[in-house]
Amino acid sequence: MTTLGTGSRALRGYLPPVAASRPVQPVIRVAGVRKAYGKLVAVEDVSFDVGDGEIFGLIGPNGAGKTTTMECVEGIRRPDRGTIAVLGLDPVRDVYALQERIGVQLQQAQLQKRITVGEAVSLWSRLYRRPQADGQRLLEQLGLAEKRGAWFMTLSGGQKQRLFIALALINDPDVVFLDELTTGLDPQARRAIWELVRGIRSRGKTVVLTTHLMEEAEKLCDRVAIIEHGRIIDLGSPADLVRRHCPERSVVLSTADPAAGEALARVARVERDGARYTIHGTGDDLVTEVIHCLSEHGIRVTDFRTVLPGLEDVFLRLTGHSIRD
């Protein structure tokens, strides 16, 4: 690795994205999965692999089939067609062996209203055969130590969510499934939970999560599968997907210099709105070229910012509509 030095860093951007992001050792293999509820086809021909130690995201709007896909992998739903292997186990046939080794947080789950935090953790810890995580430490890490004696119904949304994460981790699982784990939380609680998820990965666990928040996917996931109408429409690391589908970059700047428009037009396409110029180009070099042009012509700018596309834009490009629609 060190012998390659700066060369490998320079090369990284030019490697074919699929080869760079293919999981080395898949712990989850999903192939051709279909699931219908009556006439409604929730998931159609879904295939993906998840590598050991990855944070893998299923992203898409509500009702796209993310949860159904995840629940088939977890073994709580039986797919109509297709094959799934998790840690070498069949989620339908080996469901109990699988449950021993995975941790699950379900979307919109509840517990008994009057169960205490401590009781929930101690019940869960007795359901598994394998050596367990230390429940008390888990609660401390999740900031729930003082809530041990509190009834479930008295917890806030963030506390409930953290309790469900604790329950998902109680058996020290190899793979953790988190379904819409920050939905309904305020930004501060959300960030705290992102930290937790990164912590889970740093302990060598594989994490599969679903989200309809593109920011969450960009910040957390090593790779994402974009799901729409029950099908995976593309799959890759967030950076790869952006590079593949939204290579355009823009620079927005303000200047009073009358020569700016003409000078910048030689770099890329320019839109002007009074003193505000938007330069539309593609590729990572656009920003450098704009800066170079400005300094060459001695143009004084009062504002300068770059606009980079994200997964939100990728989604819009692939589906023709915003993820919130």
Add this chain to the structure above:
Amino acid sequence: MLRGLWNLTWLEIKIFLREPLGAIGTIVVPVLLFVLLGRVAAARDAAPELAAGGVIRAGVPALVSMLIAVSAVLSLVTVISIYREGGILKRLRATPLRPATILIAHVLVKLLLTAATMAIMMAAGKRYYAVGADVPVFGFSLALLLTTWSILSIGFVIASVVPTARFAQPVGAIILYPMLAVSGLFFPLRILPDWMQAAARFNPLAYSVSLLQGTWQGDAWSAHLGDVAALVLVFAACTAVSARVFRWE
């Protein structure tokens, strides 16, 4: 196979007793009712012109037991549908717990609470009901266990069909109370028209009442083999049906 059963059962009992009306509804009210009816019956016995006193005395234990069993079933239906609606059943399934363990735990909770209520009732009612040589407590308890077990299985069928938790109690009541009305609990079935008597043959609760009243009066079990067979059949049929139609979410 039944790993976690006792943990879950014990926890569910504790949770149930934390409900505002949990202990009062299941234990205190039936015991008070029993003692109160006992006082009335005792007062009537004191007046020799009311020979019906003996009938009341034999009828009350069966009456109260049936009411407890039916309310246990209604409570089971409600709990199951609330747990289903809240995703609690689903969350419990996403563990190594077997589905049967989850449901058996709830049945055990109701059986244990029923047993506790009966035990307290026996103790409290000693003064009014001659529990001793002439009443086979063991036999009656066994009959009650069989009855409750069988009616609980009907509860699971009801829990499978109720659409939401809001309807659990009313739907359960609409199904169970008419069954209770023509079970021979409040009046003998022989005073009914023929066609209603025929209909009552398909009423599982009629067999429960017959068994409970019989065992309390000291009948031999051999006299009630038909009742036992009917209750076992009901249990088997309802368990088979709910195994097919029960919804976890």
